[in-house]
Amino acid sequence: MKVYKALTIAGSDSGGGAGIQADLKTFQELGVYGMSALTAVTAQNTLGVQGVYPLEPAAVARQLDSIGEDLTPDAVKTGMLFSSEIIRKVSDGIRRYGWKNLVVDPVMVAKGGSPLLQQEAVRALAQYLLPLALVTTPNIPEAEIIAGMTIAGIDDCKEAARRIAEMGSRYVVVKGGHGAEPGAVTDVLYDGTEFTYIESPRIDTPHTHGTGCTYSAALAAELAKGRTTDEAVKTAKAFIRAAIEDGLGIGSGHGPTNHFAYMRRLRGEGVGDND
């Protein structure tokens, strides 16, 4: 049996809804062996971020070497990277080991507004990481910052995707969770030539903590299994849609999504008890 392996390079979310925890849960659900290189520890729950403790860049590099010297991931995703020094180590590691199928989720701020990437690190992200990316998955505010423009609708999402692709990312998905459409969410996929719209009804819920992490992890897991980017984007959307629809209702703030939901539905099981 071939064991497909995916690596997440991201921050820890003590509340378990976003970051490394969301990524590993998603890899596991989609049948992919998960590995992790931590960039930072955050003290976090559904109410917000109470602390951010970045790791030494050398500790990030050492984790990547330990993985690279022994294990070859079939896909890699990055999440919270915090600083330009960490971004440099991450891009060095990815290049050194020739890792393919890189998904860059350019995490910048948590839902509550706490910064997870230093402002001056945006340049390093564009310069060192985007040229290595198979897919980059900004949300609308992240796409605005990377592309240097404001986004007021789908045409602007397309222009931002074009600009981000010019920075070197092979594919770009501008995610629509933060969009202004009332009843719908539209993600815009750009393959360097054509645009595809991935639409779904907008689910009216405050429990969207970790949606971006979960989505990009599902994308990486599917790429690890050898799916095309188009197929992986479709499955990732179905995974996050089910995860938001069947929200767990835990914590008293912005709760996590339900990482069990997609596979439970495929197996024909119910939503499941939360007791």
Ligand SMILES: Nc1ncnc2c1ncn2[C@@H]1O[C@H](COP(=O)(O)OP(=O)(O)OP(=O)(O)O)[C@@H](O)[C@H]1O
């Ligand atoms: N309310 C919603 N209803 C349906 N789908 C949603 C909703 N919010 C987000 N999504 C989907 O979830 C995925 C992540 O999108 P979003 O724009 O929320 O990313 P994000 O802002 O990076 O997430 P995060 O807030 O975790 O950083 C996309 O595929 C998007 O279409």
Ligand SMILES: Cc1ncc(COP(=O)(O)O)c(N)n1
């Ligand atoms: C460690 C870590 N990584 C990423 C996010 C973004 O997720 P969200 O915007 O849903 O809070 C987060 N909150 N924490």
